[in-house]
Amino acid sequence: MTWPTEIRLPKDRRALAVSFDTGEQFLLPAEYLRVKSPSAEVQGHSPHERKTVPGKRYVEILEVQPVGNYAVRLTFDDMHSTGIYSWDYLHELGRNQQRYWQEYLDELAARGMSREPPARQS
Amino acid sequence: MPAAKAAVLERLSAVKSPDGTPLPATGTLSDIVVSDGKVFFSISVDAALVQRWEGVRKAAEDAVRGLPGVTSAMVALTAERAAGRGPAAAAPATRGRAGAQTRSAQAPEGVNAIIAVASGKGGVGKSTTAVNLALGLSGIGLKVGMLDADIYGPSVPKLLAIRGRPQVIEGTRLRPMTGYGLEVMSIGFLVEEETPMIWRGPMVMSALTQMLREVEWGALDVMVVDMPPGTGDAQLTMAQQVPLAGAIIVSTPQDLALIDARRGIAMFRRVNVPVLGIVENMSYFLCPHCGGRSDVFGHGGARREAQRLEVPFLGEVPLDLAIRETSDAGRPLVVSEPNGPQAAVYRDIAKNVWTELGKTRGSDRAAPRIVIEA
DSSP states (O other), X not given: OOXXXXXXXXXXXXXXXXXXXXSOEEEEEHHHHHHTOOSHHHHOSSGGGOOOOXXXXXXXXXXXXXXXXXXXXXXXXXXXXXXXXXXXXXXXXXHTHHHHHHHHHHHHHHHTOOSSOOOOOO | OOOOHHHHHHHHTTSBOTTSOBGGGTTOBOOOEEETTEEEEEEEEEGGGHHHHHHHHHHHHHHHHTSTTOOEEEEEEEEEOOTTSSOOTTOOBOTTTTGGGGTTTSOOTTBOOXXXXXXXXXXXXXXXXXXXXXXXXXXXXXXEEEEEOOOSSOOHHHHTTOOSOOOEETTTEEOOEEETTEEEEEGGGTSOTTOOOOOOHHHHHHHHHHHHHSBOOOOBSEEEEEOOSSSSHHHHHHHHHSOOOEEEEEEOXXXXXXXXXXXXXXXXXXXXXXXXXXXXXXXXXXXXXXXXXXXXXXXXXXXXXXXXXXXXXXXEEEEOHHHHHHHHTTOOHHHHSTTSHHHHXXXXXXXHHHHHHHHHHHTOOOOOXXXXXX
16 A cells, blocks of 8 residues: 655645655645545545535645544634545546646636635625 | 732733743733632743744643642633634634644553553453453553552442542642552442443543543553443544553453454554454363363454454463452452463463564554655
């Protein structure tokens, strides 16, 4: 099983840099992590319950907390904090980043959604 | 004497901010609320500096806790966004969480390895096995602690014949009880035997966390955790709160129990806790009258299951009147009849566990470094 050696949250909080013991390194944008959150809030309890999450272009990661010896819990600045990212899942997100990201963009387009956050009403 | 605000402030002058300024002079303190011996306040800092301030928060909390008349102190670290970075929406209050990033998933200080004794279903003799295993580990010269995580049905106090309540030290911390050389903590010490534990998820988690972290565990080679049966909140909490060094599954040999044992193993595998092996309990019955042997639950089922799932088989414990009697009397066999055949069985299991633990520890993969750039 692949195992991360370092999980780094850069100063701008806009991505997570994950290095694996395989030598692979992935820079996972906060937006990508947020919309692909493994949380039931996003994934539902079966594939057809899965939600497409729009409007997270500028989301930031606030916290990275270890969970046991298998995962980290990420807290985003939209207060989403129920996603527990296992080592396997982080690796999967890294390896399939291009494909998953394109699928997400396609989904947004198909649903008429946007990466931009909704305009603030003042 | 109630702790007055002035006394709290005076205490806090001894706490230094990351750049060395006494805390009350930094302008980060909120109003200090003193109520009934409890002290609350928050420290507000720029979001980017939260990491550096976590130590200050902790120091402030400790300092206030040391005041006479203070029963508890709660200091929150509040992150403020630097001006000009958009609306001041959602300033996240991160009470102790920011700095806990490197701390929350660690074992209590001084505890070398934590192993969980679990079963898929109840009634398979998990607690009896856990207690005798702990004593077996102690018998091979290890310093052993025992945490009774079976909060709904705590049985460790009875199994070890420990009565009384744990002593409170430093206000909120508990000194573990001792029995037969083990350091022991159980919710059973804190509530009456007949009182039911009618608890929901979050309370379960908080009770477990407290027994783990707010108890003055000594330096332990190994802590044996008697888990509640099943695969629920308590199991997940333990797996998430601490890096469990391994799990042991206790099962009786019949299929009905083994199905649940399989679930237990699957759960531990999912959270990357190494399964150290399976113990077959009530493996067979030796008739004390005729000496004939009956495989009441179908002997050998657990061994086959262990092979199938590729986990070590740690040993088999016979269904034996002496085990039941000594358990009920709080005189576990490993110490009351150390030379008996049953004690030998448990000691062998303990040795196997220790060997397996050594193997997984050898190949143990350290948790990744988590670096938060400031």
